Amino acid sequence: MSISAVRLSGVSFSYREHPVLAGASLELAPGEFCVLAGQNGAGKTTLTRIILGELEPDGGSVAVFDRTPTAAIADGLVGYVPQQSPDDYRHIPLTVLELVQSNLNATRILPHRHARERSLALEAIQRAGLAGLHDRLVGELSGGQFQSALLARALVRSPWLLLLDEPTSNLDDANAAALMQTVSQASEGGMSTLLITHDLARLPRLYDRTVVLGHGVIHEESDERSVHNGL
Ligand SMILES: Nc1ncnc2c1ncn2[C@@H]1O[C@H](COP(=O)(O)OP(=O)(O)OP(=O)(O)O)[C@@H](O)[C@H]1O
Numbered sequence: 757m758s759i760s761a762v763r764l765s766g767v768s769f770s771y772r773e774h775p776v777l778a779g780a781s782l783e784l785a786p787g788e789f790c791v792l793a794g795q796n797g798a799g800k801t802t803l804t805r806i807i808l809g810e811l812e813p814d815g816g817s818v819a820v821f822d823r824t825p826t827a828a829i830a831d832g833l834v835g836y837v838p839q840q841s842p843d844d845y846r847h848i849p850l851t852v853l854e855l856v857q858s859n860l861n862a863t864r865i866l867p868h869r870h871a872r873e874r875s876l877a878l879e880a881i882q883r884a885g886l887a888g889l890h891d892r893l894v895g896e897l898s899g900g901q902f903q904s905a906l907l908a909r910a911l912v913r914s915p916w917l918l919l920l921d922e923p924t925s926n927l928d929d930a931n932a933a934a935l936m937q938t939v940s941q942a943s944e945g946g947m948s949t950l951l952i953t954h955d956l957a958r959l960p961r962l963y964d965r966t967v968v969l970g971h972g973v974i975h976e977e978s979d980e981r982s983v984h985n986g987l
Pocket residue numbers: 771774776794795796797798799800801802803954
């Protein structure tokens with residue numbers, strides 16, 4: 757059996773008495789760009805947190821490149837763009853460069869390594885379309901610039917798997933398209949991508965495949981109605 761970027765088999769999960777996932781299965785191939793759609797509250801963030809190893813499923817199994825999620829994270833294989841807004845950083849004096857470098861464990865004790873990490877971070881910032889903005893405070897970025905900064909932070913370690921949780925929900929169409937373009941370009945290098953959205957209709961068709969989470973299970977996109985109804 758060939759290796760999958762993500763293999764979810766019959767995953768179930770409940771918050772106390774509230775069932776959210778009830779046998780969700782998904783195979784994400786290496787290099788594939790897949791969109792996971794579903795209505796608000798369908799369990800998309802919960803599923804993401806299971807793939808990240810932050811939540812343990814009650815049943816079923818999850819593997820990321822044939823490892824446990826925790827091992828895949830420890831091996832630096834996973835990049836993550838959480839659902840956040842610039843407001844979350846309003847009172848944190850953090851620049852774009854510092855945000856991106858924070859994913860590289862930069863250290864001033866080893867000056868050569870620090871210089872290397874700074875240059876990797878600047879490269880990622882440029883690739884994300886933020887050239888020249890590395891000294892800007894994260895809390896002062898526009899919505900589109902902020903998402904690009906989070907993307908640069910995730911991509912700076914050249915992950916094998918990129919997970920994005922609702923990256924376009926606060927963006928206008930132009931910024932959403934620009935972000936999708938950057939993700940799509942990064943995927944061309946062989947990275948696997950799982951992008952979560954409740955608003956599939958707004959995304960330019962730069963991805964390979966859509967799956968839909970509804971009633972605790974994952975369906976392949978089979979007809980347009982099921983996608984728009986989030987079923
Ligand atoms: N920590 C928690 N404790 C209890 N219930 C939770 C918790 N987190 C989420 N839920 C509930 O689990 C269900 C799925 O939530 P989840 O955030 O995974 O859905 P989602 O599809 O990501 O939704 P959204 O698009 O609104 O973020 C929702 O009914 C939510 O209220």
